[in-house]
Amino acid sequence: MEVWIYAGRGLRYREHKTRKCGPQPDRYWCLKYKLDGRDITEVVGWWSEGISKARCLEILSELRRNQRTGRGPRTLREMREAEEAQSAQAALEKARAQASKLTLAQFWAAEYRPRLMVTARPLTVANNDKFFKSVLSGLADRPLNALGAADLETMVVRPLMEKGRSPAYIENILEFVSALWNLAKSKGLVSGQNPKTKVRRPRVDNKSDRFLSTAEALELLAALKKRSMAVHDLALLSLFSGLRVGEGLALTGADIDLENGIIFVKDPKNKINRHAYITAELRAMLTRRCRGRPKTAKILAEGTGGYWGVSRHFRCAVKELGFNQGLTDPRQKVVFHTLRHTFASWLVKKGMPLFTVSRLLGHKSVKYTERYAHLDPEAQREATMGLEGILKP
Numbered sequence: 001m002e003v004w005i006y007a008g009r010g011l012r013y014r015e016h017k018t019r020k021c022g023p024q025p026d027r028y029w030c031l032k033y034k035l036d037g038r039d040i041t042e043v044v045g046w047w048s049e050g051i052s053k054a055r056c057l058e059i060l061s062e063l064r065r066n067q068r069t070g071r072g073p074r075t076l077r078e079m080r081e082a083e084e085a086q087s088a089q090a091a092l093e094k095a096r097a098q099a100s101k102l103t104l105a106q107f108w109a110a111e112y113r114p115r116l117m118v119t120a121r122p123l124t125v126a127n128n129d130k131f132f133k134s135v136l137s138g139l140a141d142r143p144l145n146a147l148g149a150a151d152l153e154t155m156v157v158r159p160l161m162e163k164g165r166s167p168a169y170i171e172n173i174l175e176f177v178s179a180l181w182n183l184a185k186s187k188g189l190v191s192g193q194n195p196k197t198k199v200r201r202p203r204v205d206n207k208s209d210r211f212l213s214t215a216e217a218l219e220l221l222a223a224l225k226k227r228s229m230a231v232h233d234l235a236l237l238s239l240f241s242g243l244r245v246g247e248g249l250a251l252t253g254a255d256i257d258l259e260n261g262i263i264f265v266k267d268p269k270n271k272i273n274r275h276a277y278i279t280a281e282l283r284a285m286l287t288r289r290c291r292g293r294p295k296t297a298k299i300l301a302e303g304t305g306g307y308w309g310v311s312r313h314f315r316c317a318v319k320e321l322g323f324n325q326g327l328t329d330p331r332q333k334v335v336f337h338t339l340r341h342t343f344a345s346w347l348v349k350k351g352m353p354l355f356t357v358s359r360l361l362g363h364k365s366v367k368y369t370e371r372y373a374h375l376d377p378e379a380q381r382e383a384t385m386g387l388e389g390i391l392k393p
Contacts, residue, residue: 004030007053010060021048029056035067035074042076092188102189104147104180105140108132111187112180121267123246123307130308131176135160144181145190149198152177157199166330174199210331210338211345212239216323220334223317230303231313233285237300238339241276242361244269245310245336253295256286265362274362310336348372 004012010033015025027047033040044059045051059076066072073079116125132140138155139147152174160170178196185191212220217239224232234248243251247268255264261283263276278286289299304310314336318324323334340361347357358369 008057011053011056013047013053016046019048021046029053031056031060031063031076033060033063040075044076102144103141104136104144107144107184107189108140108180112183115183121250123249126307128176131173135173136177139177144184147177147181147195149195149200152195152199164330210334211342212334212338216321217342219321220317220323223320224313227317228303228305228309228313230300231310233289234300234304234310235314235336235339236285237282238336239343240279240281242340242343243276244340245307249301249304249307249310250298251300252298253290253293256290256299258283258287258290268362270362270364272362272364274359276360344369344372 002014004014006012010031011029012032013027013029015027017025019026021027029044029047029051031040031042031044044056059079062072063074063076063079067074073082113125113128116128120128135156139151142151156173156177157170160173174196178194181190181194181196185194221232221235221239224235234245237243237248238245241263243263243265247265250267251263251265255266256278257264258278261278263278263286265274265276267273286299293299305312318334327333344357344361347360348354354369354372355366357372358366361369363369
């Protein structure tokens with residue numbers, strides 16, 4: 001049974017059976033007082049942890065004074081809550097003071113990139129690494145809380161426009177900076193409005209109008225086959241299924257159902273899972289790629305060199321064929337994404353409804369597929385001509 005020892009008005013303690021504080025037994029201090037007619041009992045702590053009789057008397061004196069005046073905490077619990085709030089405020093002010101010197105590069109290395117490695121795919125991490133090193137190097141030493149729209153315009157948007165980068169690419173860079181800034185704000189390191197919201201940037205239609213004819217597709221596949229069989233296979237997949245390069249690189253053996261002729265496209269760019277279908281052109285290639293590999297292995301990533309390796313081989317093949325020679329409008333140039341456009345264009349030219357094409361591409365809305373409508377003018381003509389004679393008696 002615990003024995004409490006009286007140590008003065010409102011103060012008592014009990015001794016530890018074995019533990020010492022110096023030569024004497026350790027003491028556990030407790031306050032006891034009345035508040036609004038109620039008995040209040042609150043433990044203060046151990047002598048060995050710095051709680052002495054003198055400290056307990058100081059606390060009691062302060063609490064009694066606050067009870068008389070009606071100002072400040074009236075219980076030990078309220079006193080501790082006030083101290084915790086004060087400590088939290090001090091920590092926040094210290095963090096803000098440090099943020100005045102925290103640079104974009106420091107925050108990227110200490111906070112954003114480690115978080116990204118846990119939440120994002122390796123391809124996304126690699127893309128962000130490239131963005132930071134190649135595009136944002138001029139802003140790396142800029143204090144994060146001093147970053148403004150003018151900095152982004154002069155050191156990001158204008159240089160990229162001068163290099164001929166597309167508005168979509170520029171928007172991706174700005175979204176990247178915006179995500180960095182939003183994370184810093186969530187940690188209380190910056191305040192105010194996100195600088196990206198005030199950036200003036202080009203607003204033009206950058207949708208690609210280019211797709212390949214069957215002859216061009218055959219030439220391109222032959223050129224890719226000479227350079228990299230892995231990239232050739234990835235291009236063939238995109239031509240006959242409409243998969244994006246990242247979707248193709250992410251495919252594993254478990255995503256390929258050769259028996260039923262189905263490809264499961266999981267966790268794509270727009271988060272809408274879908275099915276693609278295996279044509280005769282794809283079956284032989286996928287069978288070869290899946291043979292002897294575990295179900296968990298990525299069947300199209302090996303030998304490509306990743307996203308940037310695919311892009312490099314593809315650019316070299318297109319340059320060899322002269323597809324982009326003399327072209328300055330990026331919408332008319334052949335890039336890997338052109339293969340996805342080609343898949344959709346071929347389907348529309350064969351009379352496939354836009355809604356079906358939209359579902360195969362994984363578009364969120366058919367409005368994104370309407371760019372291909374002009375490729376099937378006969379269907380539109382037939383629909384219009386079907387109205388002939390409708391007003392006759």
